[in-house]
Amino acid sequence: MDDPRPIGTRDAAVIAVMYSGGLRREEVTKLDLEDYDETNRKLLIHGKRSKERAAYLAEGAVIALNDWMKIRGNEPGPVFLEVNKGGNLVEGKRITTQAIYYLLKSRAKRAGVDNFSPHDIRRTFVSDLLDAGVDIATVARMAGHSSVNTTARYDRRPEQAKQRAAMLLNIPYG
Numbered sequence: 001m002d003d004p005r006p007i008g009t010r011d012a013a014v015i016a017v018m019y020s021g022g023l024r025r026e027e028v029t030k031l032d033l034e035d036y037d038e039t040n041r042k043l044l045i046h047g048k049r050s051k052e053r054a055a056y057l058a059e060g061a062v063i064a065l066n067d068w069m070k071i072r073g074n075e076p077g078p079v080f081l082e083v084n085k086g087g088n089l090v091e092g093k094r095i096t097t098q099a100i101y102y103l104l105k106s107r108a109k110r111a112g113v114d115n116f117s118p119h120d121i122r123r124t125f126v127s128d129l130l131d132a133g134v135d136i137a138t139v140a141r142m143a144g145h146s147s148v149n150t151t152a153r154y155d156r157r158p159e160q161a162k163q164r165a166a167m168l169l170n171i172p173y174g
Helices: 006-021 025-029 059-072 097-110 120-131 136-143 148-154 159-167
Strands: 042-046 052-056 081-083 089-094
Touching (some): 006 042, 006 097, 006 120, 025 097, 052 136, 120 136, 120 148, 136 148
Antiparallel strands (some): 042 052, 081 089
């Protein structure tokens, strides 16, 4: 992370949690401290249409989130807080979906990423899991999709993935 300010730590944690858990912006805004089980590296996600699911965080996301929690403190309330123009935390004030949109767009621009959409994080989450060999039904549940057809639309793997898959088949000829 190249931004040592509290907002930099918060932004890194937001991005890590979004990618590791496949969260939507709105789901990030709904996270409360009680939704985080550090021992099991688990978040309780409050998704669309009042559905809930568990998201298990990768090691890097746990580290980023724990770094943020050191700044945020352990008072009950929203996990991700608003940061004012002076760079100070606004106690108890939940980050908004618009603030997440802005932070993702500005961090992407700083990283030199063109044509970035915040939803690209979810598409990357899905594609990376599929590319790693996780079955589509499991990925659908992890993403909070009620249908694997929705998950399939997120799949952006290149032709090489299909080529590697074809090489797994055994044709007993000759």
